Amino acid sequence: MDYLLTEEQLMLKEMVAKFSKEEIGPVARENQEKGIFPEEIVKKAGELGLMGIAYPPEYEGAGMDFVSYMIAVEEISRYCASTGVIVSAHSSLGLDPIYRFGTEEQKKKYLPDLCSGRKIGCFGLTEPGSGSDAGAAKSTAKLVGDKWVLNGTKNFTTNGEEAGTAVVFAQTEPGKKTRGLSAFIVEKGTPGFKVGKHENKLGITCSSTTELIFEDCAIPKDNLLGELNKGFKVAMVTLDGGRLGIGAQALGIARASIEDAIKYAKEREQFDQPIANFQAIQWMIADMWTEYEAAWLLNYRASLMKDKGLPYSKEAAMAKLKASEVASFCANKCIQIHGGYGYSKEFDAERYLRDAKITEIYEGTSEIMRLVISSNLLK
Ligand code: CAA
16 A cells, blocks of 8 residues: 555655564564563664654654654554554654644653653553443642642553653543543653552563652642643644554564465475365454454544644544454464464564554443444434
């Protein structure tokens, strides 16, 4: 589908594909097995402009569009879905709300470090008791003198360990749920803010997923992000974009599954011939690629709508829903084509399946995606 891309987007795709193949691919399996955060790779991604692709050069961004961002996250995730989500959660969730809702002072203060990758960003919305029902968050922020004082615990925060800046949501009018939530920028090192438990996960093991704990954490009054009590909209608008980042991550996993399956099917011989000669295998590959292209087109369409400033919540939800389910489908088939070897850690197929599953869950489960799509259709 390269014919849909501009020359600039194609050049970026080629550059990120090369970087991912040469620098991410060779260490991906070992890093995943040991749960190592790919610090050097993330640093290099920053130097290549990949930590702030869709943001203006005045904030040290690469000045490209959202379609370019989608392409880059897919290419990275083709080799390592953990690195894909590190880049995506940083950019879509940690950086984007500051760009979209921040004051000029906040943008000048925080964006250059984030766009360049000198600092990593994260997003604290989910809490132990509020996942899909994001408005039910219990963390609070009270204005005491000229400081906001935050209390509460966030969990399942991607990049929680490494992030220098967190966008955090807390109730400023407890009891009002979605209408009492506000967004704040909290810097690592602020007294009363610490990283808590690290999740021990099925997949994406190179990226950290942690609690963020706030105990009488006082931040400057000016660190309110967006309007008071309008934080739920900040979260929802941010997640619309984030869902396309996860869609792109899922596309990368799907493509890795298909490319590995094709390679193996051509090499593996049974009954005196490559298994690629058998129709059972051919049909699986045909189904995988057809599903992948359908998912790619949905992601491309929603990314293009975002670039054009059109409403795209429904389209982003459709894109993530499709891409995440396609990633799991393709990873499953990839294992099937590899047979017993697919179940072994000697090959990457089992990693793809473990990584694919989370794309159906984070930044809105498939059930929430269906809810967003149907509520848009029925309203
Ligand atoms: N854009 C702008 N505004 C939006 C919006 C959107 N996409 N979606 C909703 N809103 C607005 C509504 O218009 C409404 O506005 P008013 O108050 O003015 O009427 C307000 O927000 C409340 O909307 P709802 O009544 O629809 O809210 P709800 O409580 O029923 O929840 C929901 C809706 C879609 C289920 C939402 O809660 C949701 O998306 N849940 C999933 C949360 C999620 O994705 N969490 C992932 C967290 S990040 C993560 O996974 C960790 C990580 O680090 C990767």
